[in-house]
Amino acid sequence: DTEVTQTPKHLVMGMTNKKSLKCEQHMGHRAMYWYKQKAKKPPELMFVYSYEKLSINESVPSRFSPECPNSSLLNLHLHALQPEDSALYLCASSQDWGNGYTFGSGTRLTVV
Amino acid sequence: DQQVKQNSPSLSVQEGRISILNCDYTNSMFDYFLWYKKYPAEGPTFLISISSIKDKNEDGRFTVFLNKSAKHLSLHIVPSQPGDSAVYFCAASGSGNTPLVFGKGTRLSVIA
Numbered sequence: 001d002t003e004v005t006q007t008p009k010h011l012v013m014g015m016t017n018k019k020s021l022k023c024e025q026h027m028g029h030r031a032m033y034w035y036k037q038k039a040k041k042p043p044e045l046m047f048v049y050s051y052e053k054l055s056i057n058e059s060v061p062s063r064f065s066p067e068c069p070n071s072s073l074l075n076l077h078l079h080a081l082q083p084e085d086s087a088l089y090l091c092a093s094s095q096d097w098g099n100g101y102t103f104g105s106g107t108r109l110t111v112v
Numbered sequence: 113d114q115q116v117k118q119n120s121p122s123l124s125v126q127e128g129r130i131s132i133l134n135c136d137y138t139n140s141m142f143d144y145f146l147w148y149k150k151y152p153a154e155g156p157t158f159l160i161s162i163s164s165i166k167d168k169n170e171d172g173r174f175t176v177f178l179n180k181s182a183k184h185l186s187l188h189i190v191p192s193q194p195g196d197s198a199v200y201f202c203a204a205s206g207s208g209n210t211p212l213v214f215g216k217g218t219r220l221s222v223i224a
Contacts, residue, residue: 004155033211042201042214043156056211090155101146101203101212103155 001026006091006104014112015081021107023074023091029102032074034066035090037106043090049074081111115139116204118215127224131189135202135215138183142204146212147176147187150199159200160187192222 004025013019023032031050035043048056049068057066063085065077074091091104117136125131135145143164148156162169162176162185169176175188189196202215 006155040217042216045211048211088153088155092155101158103148103157105155106153108153 002102004091004093004102004104006089006107008107009105010108010110012110012112013078013081015083017081018077018079020078021076021089021091021109023076023093023104024072025093025102026072027093027095027102028071029093029095030071031094031096032068033092033094033101034074034076035092035103037088037090047076078109081109083111086110114216115142116202116213116215118200118202118218120218121216122219122221124221124223125192127194127222128191131187131192131196131220131222133187133189133200133202133218133220135185135187136183137185137204139204139206139213140183141206141210142213143207144205145176145178145185146203146205147174148201148203148214149196150201150217156201189220192220194222194224196220197222 007022034046037043046060047066052068063080067075088106090106092101094101146161147159149159150156160171160174160176162178178185199217199219201217203212205212
């Protein structure tokens with residue numbers, strides 16, 4: 001298995017909802033990442049987990065809460081989002097830091 | 113300050129001709145460079161990479177050139193095909209626990 005699987009592919013949520021994005025990989029990668037991408041912009045790093053520990057939080061608002069239950073899974077819990085949080089959320093993994101990234105196809109999130 | 117720069121937001125090339133996408137970086141600690149291709153509403157797909165110990169890496173129709181003294185790299189696609197039409201992101205990382213930094217991307221259109 002050489003893929004990063006993200007679910008759901010599309011999500012529409014209201015500003016008072018609580019939802020979660022899921023990411024899974026079975027390549028034995030020990031680093032996992034959440035990126036946010038707005039239209040016509042590069043992916044922006046949100047969080048990095050290394051060996052299931054949060055290593056980087058790029059000053060992301062607390063309405064985004066990451067979780068790494070085990071080495072294969074990465075979740076992003078969403079609560080009280082704003083319409084401007086609508087974007088493509090990408091998960092990626094790598095064997096170790098810095099190279100060999102594999103990206104998932106993303107979750108297209110719309111906050112209404 | 114943007115550490116990875118792709119100064120051309122778009123590029124149009126005729127089918128069969130060469131496409132050259134450019135990327136400049138400012139951080140001299142970067143030692144690994146990657147190119148990703150991205151279709152709309154999908155995650156980036158790894159295309160080709162180069163480490164700082166090399167100045168050229170070739171994979172089929174894709175060749176990446178690295179000029180360390182100029183802090184410049186380029187992606188050559190020859191011959192260009194309509195299916196190559198996508199946004200191309202240049203990304204860089206340094207050794208030791210540094211995540212990828214992306215450029216803003218160049219939209220390539222290959223015209224039949």
